[in-house]
Amino acid sequence: MKKFLCGKNMWGYATGTKVKPLVPQAENFDLLVDAWETDNSKVITWINNSITQSIGMQLAKYDTTKDVWNHLERLYTQSNFAKQYQLEYDICSLQHNNLSIQDFYVVMSDLWDQLANWLLLNLKS
Incomplete structure (x- = not known):
């Protein structure tokens, strides 16, 4: 998934480096927010399409790709043996x-x- 998202220039949504614009500082603030929300939704959809339905149901409560990615990381990363x-x-x-x-x-x-x-x-x- 990381390689796919990197190839689509969307990995920043999973890492949190591409964040939703919060302060309306520019004329095109609404367009920037819309673009971020669209891309964020695309990435979440791609992730959901690559996992099982039961895991997808766990992810429904998250609004950002970063939150989804963090949940998956906690789910699949085991620090023990x-x-x-x-x-x-x-x-x-x-x-x-x-x-x-x-x-x-x-x-x-x-x-x-x-x-x-x-x-x-x-x-x-």
Whole structure:
């Protein structure tokens, strides 16, 4: 999502660097507010379109992309090793069962990628 938003020049809405104009200092204040609200709504819609409905329902109470992003960050960032343990457990317990070899490979690769990304993120912090 970060790469997508950066590509659309909208990442500032998630980080909070693109803030809603508050003080009417310019002639075009109304246009600036309208543009900010439109872009903010676009980003929230893009985020909602990329998550499950149950998580989307949790986000409905937020009005800004930054608040949505902060909620998602709290939801998916774990400072302890529970996430690492869960990924390692899922990798060890994954079985072929009724999956095709290609589907099994995709699932296993996804788990390994998640674990690698988690380790990289936690090595940086």
